[in-house]
Amino acid sequence: MTQLQEKIWNLCKKVPAGKVTTYKLLAEAAGTKAYRAVGNAMNKNPYGALKCGYGKNMVPCHRVVDSSGHLHGFAHGLKAKARLLRKEGVKVKNDKIADFEKVLYTFKK
């Protein structure tokens, strides 16, 4: 794995349940502008997309959406992702975050 991925995952893990973040914010927080690389890291995440939110080194990739709060591609489908988010208290409407601005988690400082 790479340093970038480690950063991304580390930041991802900081996102509390019921909150979501964007690839862009993640990249920025990681100190890079490689938005694509962020998603790429998630896609290749060694923890497995299905295991998102489970386990110690969990990487809640399902809490990561695009810059518009819209659920972009996902390994098992956006439906499962949306369902997980709803389960955590995030309102998902038509494969996109309903209260995006309200549940959006930003890495301040």
Next chain:
DNA sequence: GCTTTGACTCTCG
């Protein structure tokens, strides 16, 4: 070491 690809984002039509 160069080329290809990608869970992205922005801009233009």
Next chain:
DNA sequence: TCGAGAGCCAAAG
């Protein structure tokens, strides 16, 4: 408002 194209960075081949 939706769709297509270009730009971008990093990892893999």
